[in-house]
Amino acid sequence: MFSNRTRNEAHQGMKKWRDDVREQNDHASGEERVSTVSDLDIDPLYTPENIGDLDFAEKIGYPGTYPFTRGCQPTGYLGKVWTYRMFAGLGSAEDTNRRLHQLLEEGETGLSTAFDFPTLMGYDSDSPRSIAEVGKCGVAIDTMADFERLTRNIPLDRVTTSMTINPPASVLWAMYLVAAERQGVSWKKLGGTIQNDMLKEFIAQKTLMCPPEPSIRIISDTIEFGTSHVPRWNTISISGYHIREAGSTAVQELAFTLADGIAYVQDVMARKKLDVDAFAPRLSFFFDSHLDFFEEIAKLRAARRMWARIMKERFQAKNSRSWWLRFHTQTSGCSLTHQQPYNNIVRTTTEALAAVLGGTQSLHTNSFDEEFALPTEFAATIALRTQQILAEESGVINTIDPLAGSYFVESLTNRIEDEAWEYIRKIDDMGGMLAAISVGFPQQEIANAAYHFKQQVDSQKRVVVGVNKYAARQAESPIELLKVDEKVETEQVKRLRKVKKTRDNREVGRTLRDLRAACQSARNVMPSVIEAVRANATEQEICDVYREVFGEYRDPGFY
Amino acid sequence: MNQKRKLRVLIAKPGLDGHDRGARIIARGYRDAGYEVIYTGLHQVPEQIVAAAIQEDVDLVGLSCLSGAHLHHFGEVAKQLHEKGAGNMTVIGGGIIPETDIPALQKLGIKKVFLPGTSIAEIINWTNKNVKPANRLT
Numbered sequence: 001m002f003s004n005r006t007r008n009e010a011h012q013g014m015k016k017w018r019d020d021v022r023e024q025n026d027h028a029s030g031e032e033r034v035s036t037v038s039d040l041d042i043d044p045l046y047t048p049e050n051i052g053d054l055d056f057a058e059k060i061g062y063p064g065t066y067p068f069t070r071g072c073q074p075t076g077y078l079g080k081v082w083t084y085r086m087f088a089g090l091g092s093a094e095d096t097n098r099r100l101h102q103l104l105e106e107g108e109t110g111l112s113t114a115f116d117f118p119t120l121m122g123y124d125s126d127s128p129r130s131i132a133e134v135g136k137c138g139v140a141i142d143t144m145a146d147f148e149r150l151t152r153n154i155p156l157d158r159v160t161t162s163m164t165i166n167p168p169a170s171v172l173w174a175m176y177l178v179a180a181e182r183q184g185v186s187w188k189k190l191g192g193t194i195q196n197d198m199l200k201e202f203i204a205q206k207t208l209m210c211p212p213e214p215s216i217r218i219i220s221d222t223i224e225f226g227t228s229h230v231p232r233w234n235t236i237s238i239s240g241y242h243i244r245e246a247g248s249t250a251v252q253e254l255a256f257t258l259a260d261g262i263a264y265v266q267d268v269m270a271r272k273k274l275d276v277d278a279f280a281p282r283l284s285f286f287f288d289s290h291l292d293f294f295e296e297i298a299k300l301r302a303a304r305r306m307w308a309r310i311m312k313e314r315f316q317a318k319n320s321r322s323w324w325l326r327f328h329t330q331t332s333g334c335s336l337t338h339q340q341p342y343n344n345i346v347r348t349t350t351e352a353l354a355a356v357l358g359g360t361q362s363l364h365t366n367s368f369d370e371e372f373a374l375p376t377e378f379a380a381t382i383a384l385r386t387q388q389i390l391a392e393e394s395g396v397i398n399t400i401d402p403l404a405g406s407y408f409v410e411s412l413t414n415r416i417e418d419e420a421w422e423y424i425r426k427i428d429d430m431g432g433m434l435a436a437i438s439v440g441f442p443q444q445e446i447a448n449a450a451y452h453f454k455q456q457v458d459s460q461k462r463v464v465v466g467v468n469k470y471a472a473r474q475a476e477s478p479i480e481l482l483k484v485d486e487k488v489e490t491e492q493v494k495r496l497r498k499v500k501k502t503r504d505n506r507e508v509g510r511t512l513r514d515l516r517a518a519c520q521s522a523r524n525v526m527p528s529v530i531e532a533v534r535a536n537a538t539e540q541e542i543c544d545v546y547r548e549v550f551g552e553y554r555d556p557g558f559y
Numbered sequence: 560m561n562q563k564r565k566l567r568v569l570i571a572k573p574g575l576d577g578h579d580r581g582a583r584i585i586a587r588g589y590r591d592a593g594y595e596v597i598y599t600g601l602h603q604v605p606e607q608i609v610a611a612a613i614q615e616d617v618d619l620v621g622l623s624c625l626s627g628a629h630l631h632h633f634g635e636v637a638k639q640l641h642e643k644g645a646g647n648m649t650v651i652g653g654g655i656i657p658e659t660d661i662p663a664l665q666k667l668g669i670k671k672v673f674l675p676g677t678s679i680a681e682i683i684n685w686t687n688k689n690v691k692p693a694n695r696l697t
Contacts, residue, residue: 117575117626121602129604132631133575206577206601247580334580338675371675372657373627447583454584458678467676481657484627557600559570559583 007052037292038249046407067308072324076400083362089114089138093149096139111161114138122543134489147175160191167209169196193234199260205242214550225526234284244288247450255423263433280322289355298412300358328362329355340466344368503536519549567617571599576626588679605635622652637668
């Protein structure tokens with residue numbers, strides 16, 4: 001990036017600066033260790049010396065051009081602002097449908113649904129395991145009838161929907177496809193995303209069902225099905241978010257996510273014999289945006305550059321779209337505090353700004369009350385407005401990748417990239433991500449990082465405003481909270497029983513037997529799942545087939 | 560009864576909630592503070608937690624729930640411990656819990672609820688002060 005002369009001058013200048021500061025006995029002299037939230041060392045000052053040997057064309061370049069450090073789209077946000085996509089789900093399908101419409105009316109540009117724990121784990125609302133969980137942490141969906149209520153009057157040809165669903169992703173996606181069909185919308189027109197990333201479930205989010213190997217097989221089935229029948233759908237969202245929220249560092253989040261991505265690409269190529277360029281353009285990603293502003297920006301820029309290289313060099317992809325790392329970002333839930341909750345609005349704002357400067361395609365901003373309960377409409381609207389203010393008032397979108405060339409940001413981007421490659425090499429040496437998970441490697445690394453962070457907070461080496469510093473001097477006045485009515489559960493169970501009573505049970509039995517046969521062979525499960533959903537088979541009935549054929553995975557309980 | 564023996568702690572995750580960062584940190588915190596720790600892992604029904612508590616003969620049961628189902632799950636564990644004659648075990652809890660639910664949880668037999676932002680040291684100090692060895696069953 002810089003001539004030898006400039007680098008030499010920077011070297012001399014830096015030395016002089018250090019000596020001057022030391023003489024003045026200033027604390028910013030670099031003697032005291034300063035580090036990011038992930039505990040990466042940071043220097044007090046960066047100069048051309050730090051990025052002197054960086055090759056502009058090879059490492060930075062232009063937006064829309066390999067290695068895409070500056071973004072996949074040539075025009076950045078000038079062409080299209082990121083999608084305002086608020087994660088929402090509560091109570092019954094009607095309750096959530098109402099919230100989705102409200103968010104769209106407030107200017108949201110994409111939908112994102114949160115399911116309750118029974119739905120996430122493949123249990124119906126009348127299962128003994130679902131007691132007290134129905135509609136609590138998201139919306140309860142048991143059958144196609146619920147799904148149609150969820151999407152009522154939402155034009156599925158005009159809005160894209162992201163569904164955070166993992167072990168039963170094939171089932172909820174089938175419901176979406178059938179709902180679209182009943183709205184008269186062709187699958188070819190449908191856009192959206194299913195999370196469908198089981199590797200990070202074993203590592204971090206822990207909505208669990210079947211063991212890793214069959215889980216990957218079902219995922220490859222969905223990727224294959226989408227490639228030929230739903231070409232605009234992102235059949236997976238390879239997610240670092242939950243890895244980070246479980247306590248990993250930024251480097252671990254990046255490395256484990258990309259290593260998961262490598263495992264999925266390998267499986268689809270080997271199992272389905274698909275050309276990498278046939279499916280890779282529809283792989284999508286999901287990252288966290290945490291408190292450390294520059295660390296997050298550097299992580300996201302490094303992520304695009306690394307994935308482009310992985311796809312081009314490792315997998316020999318030829319289509320430039322296969323090289324793109326397109327991603328959604330969510331601000332960090334675990335950075336929010338129960339104490340002085342209005343401060344969370346400020347935290348979310350800086351995290352959202354980091355995601356934007358890192359070039360996210362889609363963003364969810366957390367609500368200030370999420371350390372207490374699911375967000376109220378009031379709190380969720382402020383979170384949405386935060387994005388709108390950044391995009392439409394602050395001017396940060398007016399030029400593409402504005403931090404490129406910053407000595408510090410480029411240097412940190414390189415550093416994070418180098419450390420993430422180190423992890424990926426380690427995982428490759430272990431035999432890939434599945435092997436690494438089976439010995440608990442990523443799980444243990446994350447647990448160690450989480451504990452280390454907690455100790456730093458407890459010892460006040462890291463400030464948490466309102467918690468370990470500037471704590472409230474008197475009792476705080478309570479904020480208004482959302483409470484999911486206990487009646488949601490009894491009513492949902494009633495609705496489910498009614499569906500079971502009025503449907504054609506012979507047809508349900510036939511479709512489930514067909515699904516079982518698909519599971520027991522190499523036949524793609526998606527057509528059978530779609531048929532079962534059409535016949536009003538419940539989510540659990542379909543997932544029970546998976547559990548019976550493939551077995552169940554239990555959390556090994558690392559700590 | 561040997562008063563000097565280490566206190567035994569069961570950390571448990573009831574229900575379908577998968578948020579285990581807090582539970583695992585607390586388990587490690589107790590271990591580093593010299594307690595004997597058993598961690599159940601995720602997705603336990605109250606019956607499993609109660610059976611583990613009795614089988615492992617613990618003094619303290621720590622429950623973690625971030626899904627909003629705390630009133631039912633915590634209450635069930637406390638009730639079933641009582642029914643099985645293990646009512647002398649101390650039961651505490653933590654997670655995403657509105658303050659307004661705390662009195663109800665205490666009524667259900669949850670001796671203490673720790674909210675987000677609590678330090679490990681606070682929890683250990685409280686335990687040292689408030690948890691006595693439960694009458695051993697054996």
